[in-house]
Amino acid sequence: MSILxxxxxxxxxxxxxxxxxxxxHYWVAxxxxxxxxxxxxxxxxxxxxxxxxxxxxxxxxxxxAAIPLGGYxxxxxxxxxxxxxxxxxxxxxxxxxSKRIAIVFAGPAFNFILAVFLYWIVFIxxxxxxxxxxxxxxxxxxxxxxxxxxxxxxxxxxxxxxxxWNEFRLEILGQGLDGGDVPIVVRGADGAEHTRILALGDMxxxxxxxxxxxxxxxxxxxxxxxxxxxxxxxxxxxxxAGLQKNDVVLQVDDIVVExxxxxxxxxREQPNKAMQFLVxxxxxxxxxxxxxxxxKVNEEDQGYIGAYQxxxxxxxxxxxxxxxxxxxxxxxxxxxxxxxxxxLTLRVLWKMVTxxxxxxxxxxxxxxxxxxxxxxxxxxxxxxxxxxxxxVSLGVLNLLPIPMLDGGHLFYYLIEIIKGSPVSxxxxxxxxxxxxxxxxxxxxxxxxxxxxxxxx
Numbered sequence: 001m002s003i004l005x006x007x008x009x010x011x012x013x014x015x016x017x018x019x020x021x022x023x024x025h026y027w028v029a030x031x032x033x034x035x036x037x038x039x040x041x042x043x044x045x046x047x048x049x050x051x052x053x054x055x056x057x058x059x060x061x062x063x064x065a066a067i068p069l070g071g072y073x074x075x076x077x078x079x080x081x082x083x084x085x086x087x088x089x090x091x092x093x094x095x096x097x098s099k100r101i102a103i104v105f106a107g108p109a110f111n112f113i114l115a116v117f118l119y120w121i122v123f124i125x126x127x128x129x130x131x132x133x134x135x136x137x138x139x140x141x142x143x144x145x146x147x148x149x150x151x152x153x154x155x156x157x158x159x160x161x162x163x164x165w166n167e168f169r170l171e172i173l174g175q176g177l178d179g180g181d182v183p184i185v186v187r188g189a190d191g192a193e194h195t196r197i198l199a200l201g202d203m204x205x206x207x208x209x210x211x212x213x214x215x216x217x218x219x220x221x222x223x224x225x226x227x228x229x230x231x232x233x234x235x236x237x238x239x240x241a242g243l244q245k246n247d248v249v250l251q252v253d254d255i256v257v258e259x260x261x262x263x264x265x266x267x268r269e270q271p272n273k274a275m276q277f278l279v280x281x282x283x284x285x286x287x288x289x290x291x292x293x294x295x296k297v298n299e300e301d302q303g304y305i306g307a308y309q310x311x312x313x314x315x316x317x318x319x320x321x322x323x324x325x326x327x328x329x330x331x332x333x334x335x336x337x338x339x340x341x342x343x344l345t346l347r348v349l350w351k352m353v354t355x356x357x358x359x360x361x362x363x364x365x366x367x368x369x370x371x372x373x374x375x376x377x378x379x380x381x382x383x384x385x386x387x388x389x390x391x392v393s394l395g396v397l398n399l400l401p402i403p404m405l406d407g408g409h410l411f412y413y414l415i416e417i418i419k420g421s422p423v424s425x426x427x428x429x430x431x432x433x434x435x436x437x438x439x440x441x442x443x444x445x446x447x448x449x450x451x452x453x454x455x456x
Contacts, residue, residue, distance in 0.1 A: 006373030009383070011068050013372045015041060017111065017391050018071040021398070024110030025073040029103045035090040036060050038074040043067040075103075079425075097413055104409045111395030112338055118388035119334035126324025127381050129164035133221035133319070134186070141217020142203070146196045151221050152186040155193065163323055165220055169213060174344050176200050177351065206348060206357035223319070227263040228310040236306020241290040243307055244281065251278040260309045267292050271303035341392045349396070403428075403435030 019041050026039050035058055042065030049063050065071075075092040076083060083091050092100065132154035137143040154162045157171035176182050182198040198216070205212045213219070227249040232238040249257050253276050257263050266275070271294035279286050292303030311319070325333055351357035368390065375386040401411040408431060416422050423431075 005377075006369045009372040009376040010369035013368075013383075013387055013390060014068050016387065017114070017394055018042070018068070020114045020391070021107045021111050021394060022071040022073050024106035024108075024113075025103055027110075028106035029073065029075055029092070030054075032095065032099045032103065033090060034092050034095060034099075034103065035076040035087060036073060037076060038063060038072075040065055040074070041068070041071045043070055043072075097416060101410060101413050104406050104413070107406050108395040108398045111391045111398070112342065115338045115341070115388045115391040115395065116331075116334045118384050118391065119337045120327075120330045122381055122385050122388065123325045123330035123333045124327060125381050125384075126322055128320050128322045129166065130220070131319060131321050132162055132165045132168040135219035135221035137219070138214075138217035142198060142200060143217035146184075146198045147194075148186070148196055148218075149188060151189040152194075152196075154184060154186050156185040158183060163321065170344075172198075172216070172218075173205060173212060174340065174347075176203075176205055177344075177347055179203050204351075204356050206351055222261065223315055224259045224261070225309065225311065225315065227257045227260045230308050230310035233306035233308075237291055237293050238305040238307035241277070241288050241305070243277070243279070243288060243290065243305070246310065247279040247281050247286075249277055249279050250285065252276065267305055268302040271295075271301045273303075338388075338392060341389065342396055345393055345396045349400075402438055403431035404439060405435065408435055 022039060022041065026036055029036055038061045040063040042063075044065050044067040046063050046065055049061060051059055051061050053059050076087060076090055077092045078088070079093055088094055092103070095103075134143075134148050134150070134152040134154065136150050137148050154168045156162060157168065158175045160171050160175075162168045162171055172182065176198070179200045179202045182200060184196045184198055185193060186196060187193055200216075203215075205215070208215075229238070229243055229245055229247045229249070231245050232243055249263055251257060252263065252266050255266070257266070271292055273291065275290050275292065277288045277290050279288060290305055292305050294301050294303060348357055371386060372383075375382040398405050399407040399410070401407045403411075412423050412428065412431070
């Protein structure tokens with residue numbers, strides 16, 4: 001996947017989310033009678049500027065700037081320059097506390113509204129998802145002690161219904177973030193329902209970066225199928241070696257390959273090492289030399305060749321299901337989903353503050369750009385889901401009581417309500433300095449994590 005592909009969809013995603021956020025400030029400010037001077041998407045040098053007069057005679061400047069990592073709405077304000085007496089009632093600083101709170105809160109609020117709308121689209125369009133079948137639990141793991149058996153299908157985690165493997169993962173994270181016991185209802189291979197108690201105890205799921213399911217001992221069940229190639233990735237090791245769709249791998253380095261998962265295990269254990277594949281193609285046996293590429297997974301070098309498995313349609317129908325909802329059902333689901341994601345984001349942030357979650361879980365623009373490109377390649381529903389998650393994150397982060405963010409301004413207004421007068425300019429200036437330092441540190445950690453992931 002090209003870097004330009006990722007950058008394009010990153011800019012598209014951030015552009016949509018920032019525009020909607022700033023439009024919240026802009027729309028509410030105008031509705032409350034505050035004069036808006038400029039609406040900018042992005043920071044820095046202007047790439048494109050135009051002006052438009054409103055029905056009440058105001059001229060507003062609209063700007064698309066060079067750095068697409070934010071935006072702003074500039075309003076008439078006596079603290080930023082001289083304001084004619086006739087326009088002082090329309091200056092932001094002269095508005096009542098309730099109006100100022102409404103204008104500032106509108107940005108994050110519009111991010112949540114956008115997330116609800118995006119999730120609504122996702123639930124209406126529907127998605128084909130992996131059913132939550134559990135594979136063999138790691139020996140002596142939490143999952144093994146809970147009694148999970150091969151091909152248990154998860155039905156509920158706590159009181160929440162689960163229909164897909166990703167929903168299962170999300171519910172485990174949400175309900176198990178504080179440790180303790182998590183009841184999980186499954187349908188066993190025998191067709192009967194059972195309740196397994198996942199005893200997490202004092203386990204801190206986000207204490208380290210990596211797959212929390214591996215730490216718990218869960219794996220996804222997959223049927224035993226022949227090692228038949230369903231397709232290869234462009235420019236991957238499999239394509240370079242000459243592997244083709246419908247090839248059946250019979251042996252690797254003279255070791256018989258009985259099923260696909262055996263092949264995967266062999267490849268993972270041999271990064272950057274030449275392997276001799278004996279394959280059957282149209283009834284003819286062919287010997288190919290394959291050199292797996294290497295990638296870092298949980299601090300371990302693993303091989304991969306860029307090939308995926310052929311799964312017969314009849315088997316695929318057992319493994320996946322299609323989920324969609326009516327427009328009315330989708331509204332309720334979207335609101336609940338946005339609330340749950342907001343709550344989980346706040347809880348994870350708090351865990352980071354208290355040291356119970358690793359800062360390595362923070363992602364920066366490089367990782368976000370990568371996910372933007374990946375989800376766009378998967379399909380429209382995946383990309384819209386990605387936008388919804390980032391929109392929730394922007395809404396929550398902007399409400400944190402950090403100077404320079406919307407939450408910092410709201411914190412100032414809370415102080416103003418308590419003391420009966422606005423905070424001093426000196427206090428606000430000191431807050432901005434602290435905010436710049438905090439945001440700088442946060443961005444530094446995020447970019448450092450991004451670089452670490454790239455190196456790995």
